[in-house]
Amino acid sequence: MSLLKINDLKCHYLTDIDTVKAVDGISFEIEDGEILGIVGESGSGKTTVALGIMGLLPENTAISGEILYRDELISSLPEAGMDRFRWKDITIVFQNGLEVMNPVMKVGVQVTEPMIKHLDISPEKVRSKCADLFRTVGLDPKWMDSYPHQLSGGMRQRVLLAMALSCDPKLLILDEVTSALDAFTRKEIRDLLVDLQKKNGYTMLMISHDITFVSSVASRITVMYSGKVVETGPVREILVSPRHPYTRGLVHSTPDIFVYKDLWGIPGDVPAGDEFKGCPFSPRCTQKIDICSKASPVLMPVGGRREIACHRGGIANLLEAKNLNFSYRLPDGEYIQAVDNVSLEVTEGEVLAIVGQTGSGKSTLAHILANVIRPESGEVLFMDGNVSRGNYGNRFNGIQIVFQDPFSSTSNRFTVLDAVKEPLYINKIGSNGDRLQMVKNALELVHLPSTDNFLRKYCGELSGGQRQRVALARAMVMQPKLLIADEITSALDVSTSANVLRLLKGLQNRRGFAMIYISHDLSLTLKIADRIAVMNSGKIVEMGNSHDVMLSPSDEYTKRLVDSRIGLCCHN
Amino acid sequence: MVKDRNSFIFRLLSTLFVILAINFFLPRMMPGDPFSTTSADEVGEDIIVMTEEQRLYYLNYYGLDRPLHEQFLVYMKNLMKGDLGRSIYYKMPVRDVIMLHLPWTMLVVFGATVISTVSGVVLGTLSAKNRKKGSDKIMMTGMIAFAEIPSFLLGLILLLIFSVYLRLFPLAGAVTPFADYNGPAEQAWDILYHAFLPVVTLSLSQLTGVYLLTRNTLITVTTKDYIRTARAKGLGEKTVWVRHALRNALLPVVTRTGFMIGIMMGGVVLVESVFSYPGLGMTLRSAVVGRDYPLIQGILLIIAVSILICNLLVDKIYGKLDPRVGI
Numbered sequence: 030m031s032l033l034k035i036n037d038l039k040c041h042y043l044t045d046i047d048t049v050k051a052v053d054g055i056s057f058e059i060e061d062g063e064i065l066g067i068v069g070e071s072g073s074g075k076t077t078v079a080l081g082i083m084g085l086l087p088e089n090t091a092i093s094g095e096i097l098y099r100d101e102l103i104s105s106l107p108e109a110g111m112d113r114f115r116w117k118d119i120t121i122v123f124q125n126g127l128e129v130m131n132p133v134m135k136v137g138v139q140v141t142e143p144m145i146k147h148l149d150i151s152p153e154k155v156r157s158k159c160a161d162l163f164r165t166v167g168l169d170p171k172w173m174d175s176y177p178h179q180l181s182g183g184m185r186q187r188v189l190l191a192m193a194l195s196c197d198p199k200l201l202i203l204d205e206v207t208s209a210l211d212a213f214t215r216k217e218i219r220d221l222l223v224d225l226q227k228k229n230g231y232t233m234l235m236i237s238h239d240i241t242f243v244s245s246v247a248s249r250i251t252v253m254y255s256g257k258v259v260e261t262g263p264v265r266e267i268l269v270s271p272r273h274p275y276t277r278g279l280v281h282s283t284p285d286i287f288v289y290k291d292l293w294g295i296p297g298d299v300p301a302g303d304e305f306k307g308c309p310f311s312p313r314c315t316q317k318i319d320i321c322s323k324a325s326p327v328l329m330p331v332g333g334r335r336e337i338a339c340h341r342g343g344i345a346n347l348l349e350a351k352n353l354n355f356s357y358r359l360p361d362g363e364y365i366q367a368v369d370n371v372s373l374e375v376t377e378g379e380v381l382a383i384v385g386q387t388g389s390g391k392s393t394l395a396h397i398l399a400n401v402i403r404p405e406s407g408e409v410l411f412m413d414g415n416v417s418r419g420n421y422g423n424r425f426n427g428i429q430i431v432f433q434d435p436f437s438s439t440s441n442r443f444t445v446l447d448a449v450k451e452p453l454y455i456n457k458i459g460s461n462g463d464r465l466q467m468v469k470n471a472l473e474l475v476h477l478p479s480t481d482n483f484l485r486k487y488c489g490e491l492s493g494g495q496r497q498r499v500a501l502a503r504a505m506v507m508q509p510k511l512l513i514a515d516e517i518t519s520a521l522d523v524s525t526s527a528n529v530l531r532l533l534k535g536l537q538n539r540r541g542f543a544m545i546y547i548s549h550d551l552s553l554t555l556k557i558a559d560r561i562a563v564m565n566s567g568k569i570v571e572m573g574n575s576h577d578v579m580l581s582p583s584d585e586y587t588k589r590l591v592d593s594r595i596g597l598c599c600h601n
Numbered sequence: 602m603v604k605d606r607n608s609f610i611f612r613l614l615s616t617l618f619v620i621l622a623i624n625f626f627l628p629r630m631m632p633g634d635p636f637s638t639t640s641a642d643e644v645g646e647d648i649i650v651m652t653e654e655q656r657l658y659y660l661n662y663y664g665l666d667r668p669l670h671e672q673f674l675v676y677m678k679n680l681m682k683g684d685l686g687r688s689i690y691y692k693m694p695v696r697d698v699i700m701l702h703l704p705w706t707m708l709v710v711f712g713a714t715v716i717s718t719v720s721g722v723v724l725g726t727l728s729a730k731n732r733k734k735g736s737d738k739i740m741m742t743g744m745i746a747f748a749e750i751p752s753f754l755l756g757l758i759l760l761l762i763f764s765v766y767l768r769l770f771p772l773a774g775a776v777t778p779f780a781d782y783n784g785p786a787e788q789a790w791d792i793l794y795h796a797f798l799p800v801v802t803l804s805l806s807q808l809t810g811v812y813l814l815t816r817n818t819l820i821t822v823t824t825k826d827y828i829r830t831a832r833a834k835g836l837g838e839k840t841v842w843v844r845h846a847l848r849n850a851l852l853p854v855v856t857r858t859g860f861m862i863g864i865m866m867g868g869v870v871l872v873e874s875v876f877s878y879p880g881l882g883m884t885l886r887s888a889v890v891g892r893d894y895p896l897i898q899g900i901l902l903i904i905a906v907s908i909l910i911c912n913l914l915v916d917k918i919y920g921k922l923d924p925r926v927g928i
Binding site: 109111113115116117126130131147 | 825826827829830831832833834835836837838840844845848849852922923924925
């Protein structure tokens with residue numbers, strides 16, 4: 030039997046101006062003794078769920094749906110009826126704040142207050158029980174006689190915890206308990222919670238935007254976005270292979286999970302206005318299709334206790350390569366297997382890095398994927414169609430490639446305008462005026478001037494960094510869904526390459542295209558990649574989450590590659 | 602701590618000095634002097650018109666012909682000895698005049714403080730609890746409109762209705778003249794009976810302030826996180842309102858009560874005049890009319906000192922009520 034069951038809960042805040050759908054039809058269950066985590070950005074409705082369960086929502090809230098505690102409907106109880114459950118059965122540990130406790134009342138009194146109300150207990154016993162509680166949460170009982178403003182943030186959070194435990198509840202709701210705490214206190218509170226749960230078997234509902242904290246305690250995670258559940262499942266699976274684009278964005282913007290990667294938040298914002306009927310994430314989603322802006326997806330089971338709400342069934346595959354082979358014929362008649370039975374997938378909006386030493390077949394693979402050369406065997410599917418037949422290089426939203434050497438990939442004799450316009454011209458896209466506008470837009474995207482003066486410049490007059498950006502603009506003018514960047518920074522100096530790389534990653538994050546980033550530079554790769562594939566002698570020897578591959582490589586070659594990074598003089 | 606205390610005493614003394622100086626010079630800046638007054642306050646009183654010689658004689662007798670700074674020094678010196686001087690009009694020590702009238706004023710002011718604070722808090726709480734309902738809106742509009750009526754006008758209206766037409770309350774005085782009481786209970790009843798209208802008038806003039814402060818503070822307080830916490834603990838509506846909300850909302854009310862006593866000390870002059878109530882206010886009024894410098898000084902001093910004491914008390918009480926204020 031589930032301890033708490035929520036059916037299609039909707040909490041809409043009615044204001045004079047509009048209606049805020051803080052919680053918009055969510056359902057979940059918590060088993061006895063389970064720890065469920067609810068994560069999501071601020072404003073996703075997490076706290077509203079907590080307050081809804083406690084019956085503490087403000088008066089201007091329209092609430093519908095059911096909240097069942099041990100099969101008893103508590104969502105429609107009046108205030109007095111709700112008091113039977115509050116604190117005795119269900120308690121909440123509020124987010125620590127200066128005013129979360131009564132400022133003119135001693136903290137000890139505030140902890141004992143509910144005991145006197147709910148438990149049949151003598152005043153002397155109450156005090157000693159309060160002292161016990163203080164010790165349980167790691168506080169000296171002498172603090173019982175102090176006022177909230179005399180305690181530090183961490184101490185207050187402990188008092189709040191002691192307060193919540195005072196009546197020995199069944200269900201503990203923890204609302205952002207660590208968000209205001211420093212790392213040490215955060216860890217201590219975490220250990221305390223784990224300990225308490227082990228000893229007393231509390232059922233917990235843990236609400237936080239801190240996905241690291243939640244995942245270290247909870248067994249199951251529910252991801253909320255804009256008042257809806259977008260994904261739910263066991264912690265490990267959610268973290269390792271998030272299925273919803275939002276979950277992936279959330280995991281990817283967590284510094285504890287991707288230690289080396291630069292931080293890039295999820296671009297865009299929650300749709301405003303209550304008229305919006307589509308999937309709330311669609312304005313920020315990189316893989317949206319027509320239906321996404323028309324109807325809201327329902328949470329569907331996808332196997333393995335996981336559920337996801339997405340019209341495309343979660344993060345979709347953008348490109349799929351199966352058993353690719355390619356070999357070069359050497360002058361002596363021998364064949365060298367440059368690409369050896371390679372299979373890989375690139376999902377929507379992700380950055381896959383392919384690393385390996387020179388000659389490992391990376392560039393050949395890139396050329397096959399971009400449909401520049403044909404594989405001897407195997408096939409490449411782009412958006413579920415075959416690349417070679419679909420000619421995805423010739424149209425908008427296809428695949429574009431930027432090559433290693435900007436000096437050979439852009440002609441010296443072309444003006445900037447001609448170089449960037451070329452793909453539009455070849456593919457007969459747009460009128461001349463349209464093309465000029467598109468070129469200007471593309472140049473602005475890559476932070477190059479779009480003045481007539483610059484457009485008339487010859488590529489030969491430009492610096493390496495500028496030329497590589499012109500090459501990038503030429504790719505961007507086709508608005509690709511997948512950009513293949515083949516060693517694009519190796520010909521540039523450190524500073525220029527850093528600029529180009531940040532520009533590229535920024536573009537990728539903002540425009541939401543997927544990218545295959547090919548490089549032999551591990552340090553750079555770690556900064557931008559979500560996944561890494563390691564290539565050696567034409568084979569992919571290891572592929573996985575970028576920090577997993579780098580921090581704990583399993584393949585011998587990867588280990589060598591990781592170790593071969595030259596440290597600075599002082600680093601060994 | 603010692604340093605704090607010293608600076609506090611210094612501040613207090615310098616405030617007192619400024620007040621004393623104003624008390625001394627202000628009456629003397631008014632036109633006329635105690636012996637050249639031509640208007641009589643009480644109807645039927647004999648107007649003694651003095652000759653210029655007599656006037657100069659009395660000015661000399663009371664030392665009023667000496668230079669101002671000398672007079673001030675003498676005043677200060679006497680004050681140090683606890684001597685407030687002699688009233689020119691009453692021909693008796695100022696201290697005795699004040700002692701005669703102070704109790705009545707204290708009765709009215711403290712009565713009004715208690716009544717306006719208690720009823721203001723109760724009404725404010727009711728209003729806050731019924732927020733956004735009709736009763737709150739009606740009460741608030743009524744109260745604000747009511748606050749616009751000046752207290753002396755209100756006093757006049759009450760006097761007309763209850764004393765003149767309905768004859769429920771006396772027209773003047775603090776006790777029934779020449780009454781023969783059967784025991785202290787009857788005497789107390791007579792005193793309350795006479796004090797009733799002045800107290801009510803003064804209370805009503807302050808009621809709206811307390812009411813609005815309580816209502817608005819409570820509404821702010823009830824949105825605080827600790828009220829949500831108290832609700833979450835399932836303590837019940839009454840405990841949440843009384844122990845958590847009202848307890849916090851009363852803090853500014855306490856501060857206000859301190860100021861209020863000061864305001865009422867001024868307001869009482871008008872109210873006492875309307876009801877011919879023999880308190881300090883009325884005495885002050887006649888002292889001003891008669892340019893009775895020593896009496897004016899004495900009464901103003903008592904009023905100032907009592908305001909200072911009230912503020913001091915409020916500070917102390919506030920420190921006890923709010924642990925965040927370290928006094």
